[in-house]
Every structure is written in structure tokens, then in C-alpha cells.
Amino acid sequence: RKEVEQDPGPFNVPEGATVAFNCTYSNSASQSFFWYRQDCRKEPKLLMSVYSSGNEDGRFTAQLNRASQYISLLIRDSKLSDSATYLCVVNKGAFYNQGGKLIFGQGTELSVKP
């Protein structure tokens, strides 16, 4: 079983649509959780951290369910510029003097069409 699993997509949606991405992780000792965005042939960039209480940043809402080991990302009113690959990321090893140990999902490709 992969440590972090995502639906690879692609998700093809019209502008203005709401789209949801799901992710599961296998290691219950995982410390912190993120969504990164990666544009074609570019480096990953942090989109948002994910907290158990849920968090929102504009059109983006992230949720974490530790009991189910499940992470989600909701994008409302999608824009053409949202087209990218969205990476679910789990930090397994995360203490001072040890650095972080990020485990990436394979990514979910989103294409927003006019």
C-alpha cells in the first residue's frame, strides 16, 4: 500500500465549478499535513497546511480527519489559473535536529476549462 494515496485524475471542470480532492495516508504517526501545488515543469509550492479543525484560505478549504487518516481539499469557484497538479503531502518525521520527512502523493491533475 502506498503511504499517501490520491486519485490521479485528471479532473476536467468548467470555470466556476467546485472540485474536491481526497487523500488517504497510512502512517498514523504522521505529524503534519499539507497541500502543495505543482504547475507543469515547475517546482512544488505550498498551497496550505491542513489542520484537524479545518482551515480555509479564500476559495480553498482543507480538512483533516486523523481517525480516518483522510485529507481533503475543496476548491470553490475554480479559475483557469487553478489548473495544476495538487499534491497531498504528509510529514512523517518532524522534530528539531531531524528535519522534516515529507511523503508525497502522486498528485491529482486539475484542468479548468473556459
Place this chain on the structure above:
Amino acid sequence: ETGVTQTPRHLVMGMTNKKSLKCEQHLGHNAMYWYKQSAKKPLELMFVYSLEERVENNSVPSRFSPECPNSSHLFLHLHTLQPEDSALYLCASSQDHPGRVSGTQYFGPGTRLTVL
């Protein structure tokens, strides 16, 4: 954005060559990382340096040799690579604090490596 820079951006090398990838972070961070991204595969963590000490070697073959001379610079020395080593190699950095979970990682643009 120039927080994390990598050179060269593209590299083509033969299997008998020796080359080095360079990463520099301008963010004042104390941890640096090498990742490999192959086509259709998730990013794979290769090495972790924290406070200039290597704290993780994720079962990487010895033909990849990292070096961290100071907290701002990270190198990946390459020798006798195989064609399947062709990939995008990404460097990242983070700021870690005592007693807290490791900070957000910021990535460089990557070096696209082709091994012939």
C-alpha cells in the same frame, strides 16, 4: 522568486561522467533536502541535512553522494549514473525550531537530468 536556487537547470551526462548539482538557499533555513521526481511517480525524498548533519539517507544508491558544507549550500555529486536515474532533482529547505514540528519546505526550480 529566488529563495532557493539550483544550478544547472538542465544537465545531460553520459554514464561514465562525474557531475555535481548545486543548491543554495537564501532564506536563513537550517535544514536542506534532496528529492527525486521521475515521470509519473511521486516525489521521493533522497537526503535530509539538519544543522549541516546528514540525518536521513533514504536508501539511495552510492552513485549519489550529497555534501552540505554550510547551512546555505547543498551539493549532489553524481558518478556512473544509469539511464533510469534521469529525472528532475529538486532541492528544498526548511526552518526547524526546538520542540516543534519541522517547518514548511520551500523548493528550488530543480535540475532536469538526462543520463545517456
